[in-house]
Amino acid sequence: MDASGAGASGAGASGAGASGAPESEAPGSEARGEAEASPAPPGPLRPRITWQQLTLLPAVLVAVLLATWLWFRQADLDPLSENALSNGQVSKALWQHVELTVISTFFVLVIAIPLGVLLTRRAFRRATPAAMAVANMGQATPAIGLLALLVIWLGTGMKAALIGIIIYAVLPVLSNTIAGLDANDPTLLEAARGIGMSSWGVLGRVELPLAVPLILAGVRTALVLNVGTATLATFGGGGGLGVLITTGITNQRMPVLMLGSILTVVLALLVDWLASLAELLLRPRGLGVGK
Numbered sequence: 001m002d003a004s005g006a007g008a009s010g011a012g013a014s015g016a017g018a019s020g021a022p023e024s025e026a027p028g029s030e031a032r033g034e035a036e037a038s039p040a041p042p043g044p045l046r047p048r049i050t051w052q053q054l055t056l057l058p059a060v061l062v063a064v065l066l067a068t069w070l071w072f073r074q075a076d077l078d079p080l081s082e083n084a085l086s087n088g089q090v091s092k093a094l095w096q097h098v099e100l101t102v103i104s105t106f107f108v109l110v111i112a113i114p115l116g117v118l119l120t121r122r123a124f125r126r127a128t129p130a131a132m133a134v135a136n137m138g139q140a141t142p143a144i145g146l147l148a149l150l151v152i153w154l155g156t157g158m159k160a161a162l163i164g165i166i167i168y169a170v171l172p173v174l175s176n177t178i179a180g181l182d183a184n185d186p187t188l189l190e191a192a193r194g195i196g197m198s199s200w201g202v203l204g205r206v207e208l209p210l211a212v213p214l215i216l217a218g219v220r221t222a223l224v225l226n227v228g229t230a231t232l233a234t235f236g237g238g239g240g241l242g243v244l245i246t247t248g249i250t251n252q253r254m255p256v257l258m259l260g261s262i263l264t265v266v267l268a269l270l271v272d273w274l275a276s277l278a279e280l281l282l283r284p285r286g287l288g289v290g291k
Contacts, residue, residue: 048280057273061266068262072255081253084244094263096239100158100230101223101271104165108222112170113215116177117203128178135174138167143229151236161238165229169222176218180211209284216282220275227268241267 077085119128138146146167150160184207192202208215234242241264248257 048283049277053277053280057269061270064262064266068259072259075255077255078253080251081255084247084251084253084256085259090244090259090263093239093241093243093260094267096158096233097227097230097241097264097267100161100165100233100238100240101226101267104162104169104226104230105219105223107162107166108169108173108226109219111166112173112218112222113177116174116215117181117208120178120181132175132178135171139169139171141168143168143232144235147232147236156237158233158238160236161230161233161240164236165226165233168229169225172221172225173215173218176214176221177211180214181207183214184210213279213283216275216279220272220279223271223275224268227264227271231264 115131118124119131143164147161147164150164154160154163188210189202189206192206197205230238230240231242231245233240234246241260244256244260245264248254248260
């Protein structure tokens with residue numbers, strides 16, 4: 001009896017130990033489960049602009065301008081070339097080119113973005129094909145022919161050149177604005193209306209911010225187009241770097257032609273670089289996640 005009682009008590013003790021083990025391990029397992037289920041802290045946000053994007057292209061452009069300047073210091077220019085490049089003619093032509101580009105781009109934005117917003121509203125959607133056809137005609141027309149018609153109508157000067165450049169550059173901004181607004185998710189817009197936002201509130205706080213990447217891509221394209229088209233303003237008396245290019249071609253003066261061409265290319269690349277930085281900075285932060 002004593003042995004069986006001892007065995008029974010031993011078995012009871014081992015059973016108690018076995019049954020007590022899970023109870024002692026349960027809190028630890030729950031803590032580990034909660035630790036595994038908790039989300040990891042978010043990592044640091046990636047910078048929108050890297051140092052390569054900030055420095056690489058400007059360094060190349062500075063090197064090109066420096067090499068051009070050194071070449072001109074050693075070049076043997078004849079009196080005609082010196083006359084074309086003296087008395088501030090180069091800086092005047094460059095300033096006129098920048099002025100043509102900036103003013104024309106401003107009016108392109110004022111015309112194309114509001115028109116694109118208007119054509120995506122329900123009441124004006126039927127007019128979208130006609131408006132796009134007119135914009136396509138403006139860009140399909142050869143720029144020099146369009147400028148000639150405007151000079152015949154308005155006379156020579158910067159006004160005719162600006163109107164021609166604006167007509168030529170409206171299409172990319174208009175088409176990208178319409179495409180960006182049409183690409184928005186309808187369920188997202190319905191959710192915005194469902195929380196009580198007005199039509200203007202949905203447009204300003206949901207539709208336009210989501211369409212910003214496409215709109216900025218169109219603006220970037222229009223800027224580069226304007227720089228290139230502004231070289232033709234010289235045929236209408238609008239000035240610009242085209243004066244140097246045409247002088248070099250007609251008089252067969254390679255230094256003048258090269259200077260006008262290099263400055264035009266550098267200006268186009270600089271404008272495209274600035275537009276790319278603006279595209280990165282103005283893009284809504286949430287749209288860049290994972291990129």
